Amino acid sequence: MRGEIPNMIRKFPEHFLWGASTAAHQVEGNNVHSDFWLMENINGSSFTEPSGEAVDHFRLYRGDIGLLTGLGLNTYRFSIEWARIEPEEGKFDETAIQHYKDVLEACKEYNVTPIVTLHHFTSPQWLIQAGGWESEETPERFARYCEYVMSKLGDAIPYVCTINEANIAIGIKKIMEKHQSGGNAQVGINTGMMTRMQNYYAELGKAFGISPQEINTFLAPRSDQGMEIIFRAHTKARDAIRQVCPTASIGITLSLYDFQSVPGGEDHAANELYEEFLQFLPYLQNDDFFGLQNYTRSVFGPDGMLPVPEDAETTQMGYEYYPQGLESVIRKAFEHLNKPIIVTENGVATDDDEKRIAFINRALEGVHACISDGIPVLGYMHWSLLDNFEWQLGYSKRFGLIEVDRSTQKRIPKRSAYHFGSIAKNRTI
Numbered sequence: 001m002r003g004e005i006p007n008m009i010r011k012f013p014e015h016f017l018w019g020a021s022t023a024a025h026q027v028e029g030n031n032v033h034s035d036f037w038l039m040e041n042i043n044g045s046s047f048t049e050p051s052g053e054a055v056d057h058f059r060l061y062r063g064d065i066g067l068l069t070g071l072g073l074n075t076y077r078f079s080i081e082w083a084r085i086e087p088e089e090g091k092f093d094e095t096a097i098q099h100y101k102d103v104l105e106a107c108k109e110y111n112v113t114p115i116v117t118l119h120h121f122t123s124p125q126w127l128i129q130a131g132g133w134e135s136e137e138t139p140e141r142f143a144r145y146c147e148y149v150m151s152k153l154g155d156a157i158p159y160v161c162t163i164n165e166a167n168i169a170i171g172i173k174k175i176m177e178k179h180q181s182g183g184n185a186q187v188g189i190n191t192g193m194m195t196r197m198q199n200y201y202a203e204l205g206k207a208f209g210i211s212p213q214e215i216n217t218f219l220a221p222r223s224d225q226g227m228e229i230i231f232r233a234h235t236k237a238r239d240a241i242r243q244v245c246p247t248a249s250i251g252i253t254l255s256l257y258d259f260q261s262v263p264g265g266e267d268h269a270a271n272e273l274y275e276e277f278l279q280f281l282p283y284l285q286n287d288d289f290f291g292l293q294n295y296t297r298s299v300f301g302p303d304g305m306l307p308v309p310e311d312a313e314t315t316q317m318g319y320e321y322y323p324q325g326l327e328s329v330i331r332k333a334f335e336h337l338n339k340p341i342i343v344t345e346n347g348v349a350t351d352d353d354e355k356r357i358a359f360i361n362r363a364l365e366g367v368h369a370c371i372s373d374g375i376p377v378l379g380y381m382h383w384s385l386l387d388n389f390e391w392q393l394g395y396s397k398r399f400g401l402i403e404v405d406r407s408t409q410k411r412i413p414k415r416s417a418y419h420f421g422s423i424a425k426n427r428t429i
């Protein structure tokens, strides 16, 4: 097996993109016009803690990009925050544009290639009040914002991802349905959870000034029409960006588990691949690249998804530590969508940095094997550059290559950061 050949030298292509990812809301801080800000700060919030100042990347971005380049990386994937650019519908904030211009300028000074995401989970509060991700008007609104940003900043953006993990609501819907359906011994727990959720949604409705049923944030369970709206938002944005910025390479990112089966589970695994990926292929045909994000695998048996085996190693997120999943997902994605691939996210939540080092090694061995077989993988972005705000779970889950002491905002690169950087510098694993 490949992983067992100790002295084999694997060299990556010369222009390979070596980088790390962040998302605006998770690192910048004080994203006050976003829907998440409201959701985090109301009574009975389902978030373990609010994002607050995050890791103050809004102020400290230059030093962070300097650290990234100092490690030996050459690419930075970050997101532009719609709620900062368009805090009120139709009113674009020039100071926010200037901020991201400065971030892009810092990338240029440090010789770092930017990969920019235009929507990473958070939306402006006004969008939610106007129907959010179930409204027929959202594709148009999103495309207008993207066109505006790219007309102002596009010259400095070689790679742009319209929407991060456009398929994520499918998984969220399944989790919600599972909880709602309950099950014998678990009914008590689920009823309690549902009541808390209902109360939370009632508060949220008041805060947004709409009814709880109308709250359609990006991460809320989505109807089939809602899924279509998200993908139409992508194609509309892509076409608008092409008009104003024909030089930018445009893609989307999807979250894909490595779907596997044991005997009898083949149809479930195939169905999952269809629901999470294949059904969306028609929307991706005119993209320039595919942004692939993978964190683990899920295994299916005759009755559906199997639990993580008891003896399996798990991450802080509770899912299986499975770096070899990346290779298999890249192969599957390329088989069905014959386009250049950028791994836009891959990583592990752990306090054991040796585990992160081993994860990076195994993931990159897989990427290298794919490239050797002729699959055009253009780059690998590790999630994440910095320990950051892990959405509902707050700051307790640590995905970063760089630790942050939030009491001082001091950055402390981990051993894994130097390790990944040296692989990047030598292009060798």
Ligand code: BGC
Pocket (backbone or CB within 6 Å): 023, 026, 164, 165, 255, 345, 383, 389, 390, 391, 399
């Ligand atoms: C998201 C990130 C998130 C990461 C780790 C991805 O689904 O794009 O925002 O922090 O996974 O859970």
